[in-house]
Amino acid sequence: MINTWAICKREFAAYFLTPIGYVVCGIFALIAGLGFRALLLEYARMSQAPTDYGFTTVPDFGEFFLHPYLVFAGMIVVFLSPLITMRLMAEETHRGTAEQLFTLPLRDREIVFGKYLAALAMLAVMMLVVGVHLAIVAYFVDIEPVALVCGLVGVFLMGAAFLSLGFFVSCLTRTQITAATVTFGLIMALFFAGNMAENLPEAQEIAVEGVGPLQPILIGGYRVIRTLLQQLAADAHLEELTLGVVRPQDVVYHVLFAAFFLFLTFRALESRNWRA
Amino acid sequence: MIEVEGLTKHYGAVAAIEDVTFRMAPGEIVGFLGPNGAGKTTTMRILTGFAPATRGRATVAGYEVHARPLEVKRRVGYLPERVPLYEEMTVAAFLRYVAEVKGVGRGIRRAEVARVMARCGVDEMAGRLIRNLSKGYRQRVGLAQALVANPPVLILDEPTVGLDPRQIIEVRKLIKALAPEHTVLLSTHILPEVAMICERVIIIHQGRIAAEHRVDAAGPSLEDLFLRAVSGDAAA
Numbered sequence: 274m275i276n277t278w279a280i281c282k283r284e285f286a287a288y289f290l291t292p293i294g295y296v297v298c299g300i301f302a303l304i305a306g307l308g309f310r311a312l313l314l315e316y317a318r319m320s321q322a323p324t325d326y327g328f329t330t331v332p333d334f335g336e337f338f339l340h341p342y343l344v345f346a347g348m349i350v351v352f353l354s355p356l357i358t359m360r361l362m363a364e365e366t367h368r369g370t371a372e373q374l375f376t377l378p379l380r381d382r383e384i385v386f387g388k389y390l391a392a393l394a395m396l397a398v399m400m401l402v403v404g405v406h407l408a409i410v411a412y413f414v415d416i417e418p419v420a421l422v423c424g425l426v427g428v429f430l431m432g433a434a435f436l437s438l439g440f441f442v443s444c445l446t447r448t449q450i451t452a453a454t455v456t457f458g459l460i461m462a463l464f465f466a467g468n469m470a471e472n473l474p475e476a477q478e479i480a481v482e483g484v485g486p487l488q489p490i491l492i493g494g495y496r497v498i499r500t501l502l503q504q505l506a507a508d509a510h511l512e513e514l515t516l517g518v519v520r521p522q523d524v525v526y527h528v529l530f531a532a533f534f535l536f537l538t539f540r541a542l543e544s545r546n547w548r549a
Numbered sequence: 550m551i552e553v554e555g556l557t558k559h560y561g562a563v564a565a566i567e568d569v570t571f572r573m574a575p576g577e578i579v580g581f582l583g584p585n586g587a588g589k590t591t592t593m594r595i596l597t598g599f600a601p602a603t604r605g606r607a608t609v610a611g612y613e614v615h616a617r618p619l620e621v622k623r624r625v626g627y628l629p630e631r632v633p634l635y636e637e638m639t640v641a642a643f644l645r646y647v648a649e650v651k652g653v654g655r656g657i658r659r660a661e662v663a664r665v666m667a668r669c670g671v672d673e674m675a676g677r678l679i680r681n682l683s684k685g686y687r688q689r690v691g692l693a694q695a696l697v698a699n700p701p702v703l704i705l706d707e708p709t710v711g712l713d714p715r716q717i718i719e720v721r722k723l724i725k726a727l728a729p730e731h732t733v734l735l736s737t738h739i740l741p742e743v744a745m746i747c748e749r750v751i752i753i754h755q756g757r758i759a760a761e762h763r764v765d766a767a768g769p770s771l772e773d774l775f776l777r778a779v780s781g782d783a784a785a
Binding site for chain 2: 276286372373379546
């Protein structure tokens with residue numbers, strides 16, 4: 274426990290002893306701020322002249338401002354996450370500090386959790402920016418605080434999930450550039466998974482000729498893959514959370530996602546002990 | 550204190566070390582001597598639990614390295630060949646981190662860090678960023694992190710590389726002074742260094758132990774021993 278904390282402290286400090294912490298937070302604050310301003314102005318225009326935009330009354334604040342804003346913030350978090358995670362292990366490997374890290378009296382879980390907590394702390398710093406934005410709207414608009422907190426937690430969960438993915442990739446690579454690039458590619462793939470699934474035809478529509486009794490198995494397998502692709506899509510699981518609706522499957526998706534990649538991270542670290 | 554038996558390590562088809570066997574008594578300073586690529590670093594990495602062996606047993610301070618890595622790591626101070634330093638930290642902050650991870654209590658951490666800094670002569674650099682240190686100081690900070698928490702076993706991979714002559718003398722004195730309390734295994738390819746610091750020398754060549762000798766002013770010169778060992782005559 275003490276060791277986890279020691280690692281976490283060192284890792285978190287490292288973000289701000291090098292430019293990367295400031296760069297990531299700065300870019301996030303800038304883009305999130307621009308998005309906040311644009312979406313808020315857009316909403317203001319819509320609510321001043323609802324009929325011009327095809328509404329009969331003032332559009333719902335949650336649906337037409339909060340939701341798009343939080344999804345936007347979540348996307349930036351996810352696409353900046355490789356910059357947070359790339360150094361976690363790849364930097365140690367590259368500089369040779371891994372040799373010290375792995376010969377200090379540390380358990381693998383202390384290393385993994387310490388580093389992951391530090392990345393989460395970075396994410397929390399980024400969430401402060403979102404928090405400020407939400408505090409501003411909460412001051413002017415009569416909105417349930419629960420919806421705000423729910424949205425914030427949703428974005429955090431999604432970020433936490435993708436940090437674990439990046440952490441795992443960082444364990445497999447020797448340089449930070451490779452780690453970031455591979456992570457970025459995987460994130461893109463996950464986001465496109467949903468699109469791909471939508472474009473796939475329904476299972477009944479694919480008729481396979483001449484396979485006889487294999488037909489139901491093939492169709493069944495295809496259906497599983499299609500559903501998996503649909504459910505894998507990361508953005509789909511942020512939608513409802515940012516509308517203030519907490520569905521168990523969305524929370525579970527992110528938690529399982531993080532748990533899965535943390536588990537792989539453990540295995541990746543452990544592999545050094547059996548690659549004899 | 551250190552027992553190595555039949556240690557073998559293959560990297561793919563290449564054997565880095567083959568059937569290495571030796572023993573070290575508590576308080577002994579042993580020089581691990583060999584040409585570059587002889588397998589010194591590989592052996593040390595196995596002893597410190599950084600890399601697993603393909604075959605064989607290594608026991609440090611009574612614990613088998615592969616079975617009880619944590620117990621071994623608590624008792625070993627290790628200076629790798631490529632000194633591991635977090636460049637963005639100051640010397641003192643880095644050593645405080647190492648002390649914390651090595652389980653030095655909060656109350657005595659500051660004193661412990663001050664002790665190793667003084668011992669390795671880096672106290673005047675305490676507040677400097679490691680990034681800005683010269684090679685010699687980096688080497689000494691590396692030595693300092695190995696000494697933190699006063700582990701009974703020290704494994705030092707080429708501890709005097711990159712130091713200037715005056716620093717080399719200081720570090721040699723320092724290592725020699727560690728002797729009765731600590732068991733020290735140090736690798737080097739500088740022959741006089743072994744003669745000056747070590748009580749015993751193990752010569753390793755092409756992954757195998759080629760010779761093992763007590764360092765003795767009256768006996769054959771180290772140079773002869775070494776040349777004979779690496780030219781292959783020692784096997785006869």
